[in-house]
Amino acid sequence: MFLSELSTPQKSTFVALMTRIVLADGKVQEEENVLLDSMRAEMGAPPKAPAEELFGRVNADNFESDPRAKYIALFEIMVMSYADDTLHKEENRVVEEVRTSFHIPADDQEKLKALAREQAEITMEALTMAGFHSAPESTSPA
Amino acid sequence: MLITRLSLDQRRVFLALAYRLALSDHWVPDAEDKFLDQLLFELGLTEKVNIMDVMGDADLGVLDTKPARAIVMLELMALAYSDENYHVNESAVMAEIGEKLAFTPADIERFRSWGRRQSGIRLRVESLLPPKNY
Numbered sequence: 134m135f136l137s138e139l140s141t142p143q144k145s146t147f148v149a150l151m152t153r154i155v156l157a158d159g160k161v162q163e164e165e166n167v168l169l170d171s172m173r174a175e176m177g178a179p180p181k182a183p184a185e186e187l188f189g190r191v192n193a194d195n196f197e198s199d200p201r202a203k204y205i206a207l208f209e210i211m212v213m214s215y216a217d218d219t220l221h222k223e224e225n226r227v228v229e230e231v232r233t234s235f236h237i238p239a240d241d242q243e244k245l246k247a248l249a250r251e252q253a254e255i256t257m258e259a260l261t262m263a264g265f266h267s268a269p270e271s272t273s274p275a
Numbered sequence: 276m277l278i279t280r281l282s283l284d285q286r287r288v289f290l291a292l293a294y295r296l297a298l299s300d301h302w303v304p305d306a307e308d309k310f311l312d313q314l315l316f317e318l319g320l321t322e323k324v325n326i327m328d329v330m331g332d333a334d335l336g337v338l339d340t341k342p343a344r345a346i347v348m349l350e351l352m353a354l355a356y357s358d359e360n361y362h363v364n365e366s367a368v369m370a371e372i373g374e375k376l377a378f379t380p381a382d383i384e385r386f387r388s389w390g391r392r393q394s395g396i397r398l399r400v401e402s403l404l405p406p407k408n409y
Contacts, residue, residue, distance in 0.1 A: 134397055135404070137316055174279035174317050200405040208400060241403065248400050255393055256276065262385065263277060263345040 134212075134252065135205040136175040142195040147206050148173075149182035150191065150231060154213045157223035164216040167260060168253075172209065191234035203235040207242065211249035212256070276353070277346045278317055284337040286318045289347050291328030292372060296351055298329070300362035310357035314350070335375050344376040348383070352390025359394065361387070 139147060151172065155165050173179055186192050196203045210231055214224040232242050281289060297303050297311060328334075338344045351372065355365045373383040 134400065137313055138407075170279065171276050175276075175313075177316055177319070201407060204404045208404075244403055245400070248396055248403070251396050252400070255389065255396060259277060259349050259389060259393075262349065262389065263280075263342045265277075265280075265342060 134175075134209070136172055136209055137177065138205060139176065139202055140195070140199075141180060143199070143202050143206065144176050145180040145182060146186060146192045146195045147176075147209070148179050149186035150206065150210050150227070151213055152182055152187055153227050154210055154224055157214075157227050158221040159223075162217040164257060164260070165213065167265060168213055168216045168256060171256070172213070191231050193234045196235060203237060204241070204245065207231055207235060207237055208245045208249055211246050212252045215250045215253035216257070218253070218257075276350065278314065278350050279319075280346055281343055282337070285343050285347075286320060287322075287325075288328065288333045288335065288337050289350065290314070290318060290320060290324055291333045292347065292351060293354055294324055294329045295331070295333075296355055296365055296368050296372075299364040299368045301364075304358040304360075306358040307354065310354050314354070335372075338376060344378070345386075348373060348376065348378065348386040349389060352386045353393050354390075356390045356394035357397075359398070361391070 136144070136147070151169065155161055155169065183192075193203075196206065207228070211220075211228055214220050214228055220228070228242075232239070278286065278289060293311060293314060297307055303311075325333075338347055348369075351369060355361055355369060369387070370380075370383060373380075373386070378386070
């Protein structure tokens with residue numbers, strides 16, 4: 134939704150974080166793939182994720198002195214984490230790591246999280262209307 | 276959101292329709308202008324829009340699948356609501372496009388409802404973000 138605002142280094146870190154979220158629960162859901170494509174398009178041919186950022190600490194350096202970009206990244210990561218309708222434990226762990234690395238207050242995160250869930254739902258609704266996605270089935274958290 | 280699922284020809288037609296919609300109320304507010312910029316960025320088109328397509332001659336036949344037609348309607352509704360004001364002229368344009376794309380009034384209403392809610396979420400997220408150049 135706001136990803137085009139990120140700088141190129143920020144997009145690079147965001148791609149790494151997105152990849153971590155998608156892989157966090159050990160499987161890539163169809164919904165996550167569609168959302169990944171959509172987010173990549175929004176960023177306009179984003180750079181590849183640095184390998185060290187896929188597994189190491191969250192690289193907050195690229196977001197220094199840019200609080201808006203931090204909030205955008207956290208929000209969009211939470212949208213991705215809700216793509217399959219459930220915030221899994223491992224996904225939540227990544228989200229929490231991002232939040233603390235970016236020094237975003239928990240209260241703000243909760244507000245963003247509620248909207249991220251709504252955004253994920255409305256995205257899936259659009260996919261259903263466009264025939265890319267069947268009606269959601271209930272899933273259980275890990 | 277989904278416009279990259281469109282083919283190149285479909286994107287060109289979509290863009291012409293987007294301009295037609297944006298210009299229909301004779302006023303392009305900042306929010307709508309920014310939304311158009313974002314659409315252009317995502318579409319990856321660098322060519323100029325054919326003014327005749329904007330005026331009404333766009334070949335809707337290239338929207339030859341239901342997903343493509345639905346994506347066009349969804350994205351146009353998001354554009355229409357980007358300034359929080361669904362102008363009567365925008366409503367008329369959407370009704371006309373929807374009918375040409377073989378959607379029923381009930382379908383068009385579902386697309387409209389989706390666009391309104393999508394716009395609402397965007398605005399609420401924006402209200403939580405630190406301002407630009409903080």
